[in-house]
Amino acid sequence: MAASLPEPPDRRLIGAAHAVDPARPLPGAGGGLPAFVVLDPHGSPSGLMAVQVARAMPPRALALKAASGMTDGVLGPVGHGPGPVSGPAGTEAYYVFCPAPPGASVAAVPRAWSEAELLGCLLRPAVQTLARLADRGVTHRAIRPNNVFQPAPGQPVILGQAWAAPPAALQPALFEPPYSAMCLPCGRGEGAVADDIYALGALMVVLALGRTPLEDHDPTEIVRRKLEHGSFAAVTGDSRLPPTIADLARGMLAEDPEHRPTPALLLDGVAARARRVVARPPKRGQTAVRIGPWAAWDARGLAHALAAHQQPGLAALRNGVVDTWLRRSLGDATLAARLEAIVNAPPSDEGEARADAVLVMRAVAALDPLAPLCWRGIAVWPDGVGPALAAAQRADAPADEAGALIDLVASEAAGTWAAARAERVDGSLIRVAARQRRALLGARGPTGGPRRLAYALNPLLACDSPLLGGRVVARPADLLAALDARAARGEPEPPPPVDEDIAAFVAARAERPGEAETARLAVGDGAKAALARIELLATIQDRGCGAVPALARWLVASPEPLVAGWRNVATRARLAGRLGALAEAGQLLPLLSLLQDPAGRAADLHGAREAGGQLARIDAELARIEGGAGARAATARGLGQEAAAGIALGAVALAVALALFR
Amino acid sequence: MSARRVGAGNGSLLWAQGLACGGIVAFAPALGLLMAALFWPIGLALVFDKAPGRPMARAAALCAAAASVGPIRSAWTGGLGLDATLAVATDLRVLAVTWCAAAGGWGLTILAPIVARAVLDATSASRAARLRAERARLLAAWRWEEAGSDPG
Numbered sequence: 001m002a003a004s005l006p007e008p009p010d011r012r013l014i015g016a017a018h019a020v021d022p023a024r025p026l027p028g029a030g031g032g033l034p035a036f037v038v039l040d041p042h043g044s045p046s047g048l049m050a051v052q053v054a055r056a057m058p059p060r061a062l063a064l065k066a067a068s069g070m071t072d073g074v075l076g077p078v079g080h081g082p083g084p085v086s087g088p089a090g091t092e093a094y095y096v097f098c099p100a101p102p103g104a105s106v107a108a109v110p111r112a113w114s115e116a117e118l119l120g121c122l123l124r125p126a127v128q129t130l131a132r133l134a135d136r137g138v139t140h141r142a143i144r145p146n147n148v149f150q151p152a153p154g155q156p157v158i159l160g161q162a163w164a165a166p167p168a169a170l171q172p173a174l175f176e177p178p179y180s181a182m183c184l185p186c187g188r189g190e191g192a193v194a195d196d197i198y199a200l201g202a203l204m205v206v207l208a209l210g211r212t213p214l215e216d217h218d219p220t221e222i223v224r225r226k227l228e229h230g231s232f233a234a235v236t237g238d239s240r241l242p243p244t245i246a247d248l249a250r251g252m253l254a255e256d257p258e259h260r261p262t263p264a265l266l267l268d269g270v271a272a273r274a275r276r277v278v279a280r281p282p283k284r285g286q287t288a289v290r291i292g293p294w295a296a297w298d299a300r301g302l303a304h305a306l307a308a309h310q311q312p313g314l315a316a317l318r319n320g321v322v323d324t325w326l327r328r329s330l331g332d333a334t335l336a337a338r339l340e341a342i343v344n345a346p347p348s349d350e351g352e353a354r355a356d357a358v359l360v361m362r363a364v365a366a367l368d369p370l371a372p373l374c375w376r377g378i379a380v381w382p383d384g385v386g387p388a389l390a391a392a393q394r395a396d397a398p399a400d401e402a403g404a405l406i407d408l409v410a411s412e413a414a415g416t417w418a419a420a421r422a423e424r425v426d427g428s429l430i431r432v433a434a435r436q437r438r439a440l441l442g443a444r445g446p447t448g449g450p451r452r453l454a455y456a457l458n459p460l461l462a463c464d465s466p467l468l469g470g471r472v473v474a475r476p477a478d479l480l481a482a483l484d485a486r487a488a489r490g491e492p493e494p495p496p497p498v499d500e501d502i503a504a505f506v507a508a509r510a511e512r513p514g515e516a517e518t519a520r521l522a523v524g525d526g527a528k529a530a531l532a533r534i535e536l537l538a539t540i541q542d543r544g545c546g547a548v549p550a551l552a553r554w555l556v557a558s559p560e561p562l563v564a565g566w567r568n569v570a571t572r573a574r575l576a577g578r579l580g581a582l583a584e585a586g587q588l589l590p591l592l593s594l595l596q597d598p599a600g601r602a603a604d605l606h607g608a609r610e611a612g613g614q615l616a617r618i619d620a621e622l623a624r625i626e627g628g629a630g631a632r633a634a635t636a637r638g639l640g641q642e643a644a645a646g647i648a649l650g651a652v653a654l655a656v657a658l659a660l661f662r
Numbered sequence: 663m664s665a666r667r668v669g670a671g672n673g674s675l676l677w678a679q680g681l682a683c684g685g686i687v688a689f690a691p692a693l694g695l696l697m698a699a700l701f702w703p704i705g706l707a708l709v710f711d712k713a714p715g716r717p718m719a720r721a722a723a724l725c726a727a728a729a730s731v732g733p734i735r736s737a738w739t740g741g742l743g744l745d746a747t748l749a750v751a752t753d754l755r756v757l758a759v760t761w762c763a764a765a766g767g768w769g770l771t772i773l774a775p776i777v778a779r780a781v782l783d784a785t786s787a788s789r790a791a792r793l794r795a796e797r798a799r800l801l802a803a804w805r806w807e808e809a810g811s812d813p814g
Contacts, residue, residue, distance in 0.1 A: 567804045611804050618797045625790045632782045640775025641717035647774075648724030648767050655731035 017041065018097050020050040020083035028108060029101050031147030031160040032170045038097055050083060050095035051164040056394035057186060058387060058474075059096055061459035064163050066138040073129030074140070074159040075099050075149075080460070082472035090485065091470035094462055096164040103152060105160070106203075107145030112210030115242045117154070119269060122207060123248070125156035126200050131263035134193045141167035141191055143199035144175045145206060166387035167191060173219035174212065174235065175199040177255070178226045179370045181219060182304060182379045184401065187388030189372075189381030194257035197266070198231070201252025205235050208245050213237050220308075224294070227301045230281075231255060248272055255300075256370060285329035291316055299326075299335060303367035307374030310360050317343050317363055338366050354411050361413060365420035373417045376404040382414040382430050385437070386457025393454060393464070406450050409437045446500035447507035447520040455508035465501035476509045480537060480545045484586075487550035497554055498522040498533045506536060515539060527564035530555075531595055534562070538588035547586030555591070556583045562595055567608040571600070692747035696737050699751040700730045700760045707768065718771040725767030729760040 070076030147160035288295035292309030306313035326336035392402035415431035471482035507516035521532035740746030
């Protein structure tokens with residue numbers, strides 16, 4: 001028996017130009033994500049790579065747009081879309097296309113770089129690229145050894161792709177400032193160019209040393225060390241760096257992003273090296289204060305301990321341990337007074353658990369102005385809530401992570417947090433965004449709740465509906481094709497083609513007024529839902545999708561609910577027949593027009609009303625007949641007696657006449 | 663007031679009837695005897711028929727009157743003599759025919775309403791059947807139960 005031949009790779013074009021060859025991976029090219037060769041329309045390698053997006057880690061929609069077409073110094077995005085994977089036929093993944101790296105990553109061959117090489121091949125080209133990115137209003141947030149490439153020794157490095165995952169989601173803690181590293185990986189937010197400078201500084205230290213410090217430490221320990229000793233000291237440890245590199249790295253790894261040199265300053269090497277920001281070293285307590293397993297020596301460490309260990313932190317805040325430590329050990333009465341005001345503030349009326357979370361969040365913000373939003377044991381930046389929520393909905397995510405994020409949105413914690421650190425963020429923008437997110441979360445029906453929120457906050461998050469059967473749908477335009485493919489399988493009793501996931505997805509991507517409401521109505525059984533499904537999908541098809549005959553047949557497979565709004569049986573039968581015929585063309589708008597037909601519906605309703613009146617009259621008459629037995633008896637009695645009298649009278653007249661004329 | 667008028671009317675009728683009977687007894691006692699023999703069942707009917715207008719007594723009286731035209735005419739043509747009149751009044755055939763006619767009138771008053779009731783019921787049933795058929799046709803044509811609430 002001959003072995004079955006392997007199926008040829010799916011050469012479906014994406015964006016009319018690219019075809020992923022999932023059988024040809026490019027190891028190490030994706031900076032931690034799988035990457036594959038991209039073929040041109042003729043089937044030859046195009047020089048591009050397709051970086052596969054992880055299912056619950058949506059790509060950066062804004063960055064993909066802002067950095068589109070960038071080719072100098074960074075693997076800029078050239079497109080994105082769903083494509084095949086090497087697995088069961090029909091299974092897809094989302095890909096981001098960008099140029100394939102011209103060489104290996106700097107992590108591929110670990111070695112100590114010389115000072116000249118660090119300055120000329122790493123720092124200068126990378127900073128120039130960061131400046132160009134900053135001009136476009138986008139950050140990189142993925143500068144790490146396995147995502148920085150060098151075509152050949154002595155040549156300037158090229159920053160890898162940073163678009164196929166949420167910002168900084170794949171960054172090791174070593175390359176992130178503590179206020180970012182302590183966040184959920186997908187909740188680190190877009191950040192600022194200063195965060196890229198920090199990562200570049202850390203990378204420079206790594207390459208200068210020729211090894212990765214703290215490699216065997218877990219992220220929590222790295223954050224703790226950075227908070228306790230400062231980032232520069234934690235990253236360099238006891239190692240000695242060339243003086244120039246050490247000076248630059250010290251500035252680049254400054255704790256406060258405002259103290260780090262700007263790209264423009266870094267391009268002027270002398271000025272950057274000479275720059276000394278007078279940052280007051282953090283006050284260190286004479287003794288440590290213990291919060292859970294964490295012994296904090298300064299205010300930032302205490303803030304981190306409170307954020308990571310809420311319950312013991314709450315106890316320490318409330319029983320005065322923190323206050324005493326701040327006043328006596330740290331000697332910061334001002335900070336102690338601020339914290340005392342926060343602890344003694346009247347609690348909100350939203351429940352004890354939420355009041356506790358608000359207290360800790362405000363205390364952390366007061367203790368560490370650089371800290372992110374810390375809520376019930378998690379930390380995120382407000383603009384990272386969306387990707388974090390998407391990641392929290394994956395199957396292997398900790399159960400309490402999603403709950404904490406949802407509670408964070410439901411309580412508009414971001415607004416409170418922004419008010420607590422008004423000097424560093426634009427509070428009004430964050431408050432408005434928080435209110436909008438809460439409204440989305442609280443919306444009724446399938447088009448509200450966490451699912452809708454996740455889709456709304458992640459423009460390229462793929463729809464997670466099981467109805468799509470492995471197809472990746474990140475835009476409504478792709479939805480119809482995926483549903484059509486599902487319909488083409490010909491299942492004997494397929495479920496309705498719009499489920500809660502699809503409804504939430506379409507509502508979040510709605511372009512026209514009323515579309516979200518139609519999506520809400522389209523879930524479930526019944527006539528209204530069946531009609532709303534056709535309306536919803538027809539609206540999407542109207543934006544330029546092709547014919548979907550299988551989906552149309554799926555939609556009209558059970559015509560009864562669709563025509564149930566019509567009252568005349570003959571009209572129903574006629575409509576049902578026409579639906580089947582129209583479905584063959586694969587256009588949904590004609591189906592919708594046939595079913596909506598205002599004039600026909602008005603005539604149908606008029607006829608139904610007339611028939612209703614007729615029925616009422618018939619029922620009244622039948623009731624009268626059924627209830628008229630007594631009246632009929634009386635009538636019959638009267639009639640009978642009169643008839644008897646008449647007959648008798650006739651007999652008298654006849655007898656008299658006979659007697660007279662005989 | 664109204665009851666008094668009705669009572670007065672009945673009294674007048676009674677008075678007229680008494681006058682007629684008295685006149686007959688005074689001027690034609692034989693005829694009175696004959697009529698008494700022929701119509702005494704009518705008196706019984708008047709006693710037993712309590713229905714308004716006494717329909718059964720009325721029909722019985724009219725039927726008995728129709729049957730008694732012949733005997734009274736015979737007595738009249740006999741000069742209303744006592745012998746001739748008594749001969750008629752004691753003729754069992756004459757008496758039987760008259761009394762049977764009275765009974766027939768009574769029976770007719772009982773039977774006629776039954777027949778009328780049957781006719782009326784049949785007519786109503788026929789109408790109801792036509793209405794039910796029309797109702798079923800409308801229901802089948804418009805599917806009220808699936809379409810939801812009544813459009814009207």
